[in-house]
Amino acid sequence: MTLPSELWMNVFSCVLTVKELAQCRLVCRTWDPIAERAMFNRQLVIKDGRQFADRLCYHLQRKSALIRLIKHIDVNPNEYYEEVSLDRRLLKMIITPDLETISGAGISEADAQFFMDLFLSSGRNFNKIKAIPICHGSEGVFSRLQYVLRGSLETLSVSISSGEPNEFILRHLYEFQKLKSFNLHWFGQTMAIKELENTLQKVQTAHDLWLNAGSVVMDFRNDAQREAWLHSSVQRNTRVDTLRTIVPHQPQDAAFYMKYLTQKYPNLADVSISLRRIANLKAIFPYIDPIQTISSISSAFHESDDLTQIGRLLKSASNSIEILYEPEDLPCTFKASRSKVTNHSEFSLCLASSATHNYIRKLFSSVATSTSNITELTIDLVHCAGKKYKYASPLNLYKTLDYAPHVQKLEFSDRHITFENDSLLPALNDLKNLEFACTKLDTRALSQVGQAAPNLKYLTLASCLVVNERGFYDKISRIVLPGNTLEKVTLRLKEWRWEMLLEDESDNEEYDDFGERIERPEMDELRDINEKLRRKDTTYFHVKTNTAGDQYFLLKPGSPVATFISKENYAQSTERATAFYIECNSLASLSVDLGNICADVRFQSS
Numbered sequence: 001m002t003l004p005s006e007l008w009m010n011v012f013s014c015v016l017t018v019k020e021l022a023q024c025r026l027v028c029r030t031w032d033p034i035a036e037r038a039m040f041n042r043q044l045v046i047k048d049g050r051q052f053a054d055r056l057c058y059h060l061q062r063k064s065a066l067i068r069l070i071k072h073i074d075v076n077p078n079e080y081y082e083e084v085s086l087d088r089r090l091l092k093m094i095i096t097p098d099l100e101t102i103s104g105a106g107i108s109e110a111d112a113q114f115f116m117d118l119f120l121s122s123g124r125n126f127n128k129i130k131a132i133p134i135c136h137g138s139e140g141v142f143s144r145l146q147y148v149l150r151g152s153l154e155t156l157s158v159s160i161s162s163g164e165p166n167e168f169i170l171r172h173l174y175e176f177q178k179l180k181s182f183n184l185h186w187f188g189q190t191m192a193i194k195e196l197e198n199t200l201q202k203v204q205t206a207h208d209l210w211l212n213a214g215s216v217v218m219d220f221r222n223d224a225q226r227e228a229w230l231h232s233s234v235q236r237n238t239r240v241d242t243l244r245t246i247v248p249h250q251p252q253d254a255a256f257y258m259k260y261l262t263q264k265y266p267n268l269a270d271v272s273i274s275l276r277r278i279a280n281l282k283a284i285f286p287y288i289d290p291i292q293t294i295s296s297i298s299s300a301f302h303e304s305d306d307l308t309q310i311g312r313l314l315k316s317a318s319n320s321i322e323i324l325y326e327p328e329d330l331p332c333t334f335k336a337s338r339s340k341v342t343n344h345s346e347f348s349l350c351l352a353s354s355a356t357h358n359y360i361r362k363l364f365s366s367v368a369t370s371t372s373n374i375t376e377l378t379i380d381l382v383h384c385a386g387k388k389y390k391y392a393s394p395l396n397l398y399k400t401l402d403y404a405p406h407v408q409k410l411e412f413s414d415r416h417i418t419f420e421n422d423s424l425l426p427a428l429n430d431l432k433n434l435e436f437a438c439t440k441l442d443t444r445a446l447s448q449v450g451q452a453a454p455n456l457k458y459l460t461l462a463s464c465l466v467v468n469e470r471g472f473y474d475k476i477s478r479i480v481l482p483g484n485t486l487e488k489v490t491l492r493l494k495e496w497r498w499e500m501l502l503e504d505e506s507d508n509e510e511y512d513d514f515g516e517r518i519e520r521p522e523m524d525e526l527r528d529i530n531e532k533l534r535r536k537d538t539t540y541f542h543v544k545t546n547t548a549g550d551q552y553f554l555l556k557p558g559s560p561v562a563t564f565i566s567k568e569n570y571a572q573s574t575e576r577a578t579a580f581y582i583e584c585n586s587l588a589s590l591s592v593d594l595g596n597i598c599a600d601v602r603f604q605s606s
Contacts, residue, residue, distance in 0.1 A: 040066045043103070046074060046075050049085075053087035067093065071099060081105040086111055086114075095118060101131045102129065104133040107133050107134075108136060109137025109141050113145075115145055126149065127151050129149050139166060143168070153178065153179065156179055160191060173202035173203055176203075180205070180206055181206055181207075186212070190215040191215070192216075193218055207240055209240050210244045211245040215249075216253065226256060236263070236264060236266060237264060237265055241268060242268075245271075246273075251282075252283070255286075268291050272295045274297075274298050275299035281309060281313060294337055295337055296337055299334060307349075308362045309366070310334060310336055310363065311364075315367045316342075316344050316372060318372075319344070320344070320346045320375065320376035320377070321363065321374055322377075323363075324348075325380060327523065332355055336348070349363060351384075353383045354385050368404060373406040374406065379395075381414045381415075382414060396418070397414070398425060405426035405427065407431055408430050409434075410435070411435040413494070417440070419442040425452040441465070443478045447480050456484045458487065460491075460492065461491050463526065463533060464491075475579060479581070479583070482585055485586055486585070489582060489590050491593070491594060492593040493530055494526075496526060534595030537557060539579065539592075540580075541582065544582070545583075545603060551564065551603060554573070560598060560599045562599055562601045589601065589602045
């Protein structure tokens with residue numbers, strides 16, 4: 001029985017991989033012509049290689065009616081631009097007047113020239129193409145290609161540094177009547193603000209504006225002349241609601257630049273701003289503060305910069321903070337966002353390994369106030385060189401939680417998470433979701449957090465080995481949290497960011513300028529723990545809850561099913577094998593993903 005075409009369209013709009021497609025074919029058993037048409041009606045990814053092009057050309061020659069269904073093609077399906085060899089014969093076949101978008105990571109200058117020649121010489125009217133990928137090569141060719149499609153393009157990218165071709169487009173911007181997004185960039189160049197205004201006056205239909213500024217020259221003799229120009233010569237535009245830009249370097253220029261843009265576009269609802277200096281945030285804030293959504297404010301910063309103004313100016317009632325130490329001494333950066341709709345802000349600090357914890361304290365103290373709380377916190381101290389540089393009073397789990405007593409979701413990573421007998425935790429009544437990632441987790445610290453967080457629901461131990469009070473590994477790892485309402489425990493491997501960055505390296509090692517291996521003891525330790533966990537053999541569990549009582553089971557490598565055993569069998573087996581003892585009042589499920597051992601176990605009331 002043939003399914004309705006509408007259903008096929010909806011199904012295949014969700015199919016993203018060959019594996020998913022194969023699964024769909026297994027379900028329906030036979031390949032329906034309607035399903036085939038639905039597949040060609042969604043985005044068609046053009047793969048690099050002669051074999052793919054030959055097969056697709058042959059198929060379309062046999063079923064030419066499918067060609068008219070192709071409306072969206074991706075000619076470079078890579079995350080980053082890589083020059084690919086596009087089959088011109090295939091492109092001539094599938095690029096028809098019905099085509100609406102050409103997407104991808106980018107095209108070469110030769111490909112841009114090919115597209116332009118095809119559009120001009122075919123004698124057909126390509127009046128539906130809304131978007132084309134950026135050209136990595138001569139911007140002159142790309143500019144001419146964009147102008148050829150001026151009647152239908154909804155996105156336009158222009159650089160003022162490319163000479164006559166782009167100057168021609170800038171003079172004829174008014175001809176792009178269907179623009180929705182306009183990207184103007186002048187890196188390494190200067191542009192007078194009066195010239196910028198003259199250019200933007202020609203963009204009448206776009207609602208998304210991207211100004212990749214080099215240097216904006218404020219060509220006024222004094223403030224009075226500047227204000228007079230602002231009120232007499234700036235033409236307002238109520239269509240633009242989204243703005244992305246880089247502000248000038250000097251605070252006074254940065255302030256006037258944002259004043260100009262917010263006055264010109266009074267309906268701005270979403271802005272993304274890149275700062276050249278963190279000090280400029282205070283200068284521009286009065287003009288962006290009324291805007292509903294600040295999607296991003298970002299900048300590099302230095303030791304002398306004051307981070308308290310970031311939290312003080314951008315905090316909301318609820319706030320998320322992410323802090324990551326890099327394994328190298330890269331420049332420190334921050335990124336923040338704020339939404340007045342949700343009354344929520346997000347802050348992210350990326351710190352060099354030698355950066356002090358004072359940066360974090362300043363951000364914490366400015367965000368966590370009597371009217372604003374840190375509700376989500378991700379902090380990774382693994383690569384912090386605090387002990388190496390002997391920083392006074394370095395941050396740890398206890399001091400972090402002192403700043404965030406109302407945290408609801410916490411992800412805390414450090415080389416070791418230790419227990420401090422003389423330190424007290426605040427009442428963590430709002431904490432529902434907790435994740436620890438470390439090589440050694442003191443079971444007493446875990447229990448102490450559990451006692452302070454009576455409403456904890458989800459606990460994740462990522463690449464953690466639980467140790468006893470002497471700091472040694474026992475055969476039986478103890479997770480004892482009897483005083484809360486924990487529902488799920490997850491044991492898994494941690495995908496460390498530095499591992500993903502180095503996964504393409506042959507030996508996953510780094511070397512300095514003299515060819516010497518850079519010592520990364522924290523990386524070596526974390527790698528060793530992950531390897532130990534990946535190689536785990538049959539693992540035994542004793543789970544004790546109020547609802548299900550004592551349950552004993554084992555998990556075998558390669559098996560997703562738990563094998564329940566007797567108490568006696570468990571006692572005998574754990575004399576020679578590793579085990580976990582988990583005690584929680586109302587635990588409902590356990591999820592294990594440790595390389596060889598993968599299973600989900602649910603517990604029922606006895």
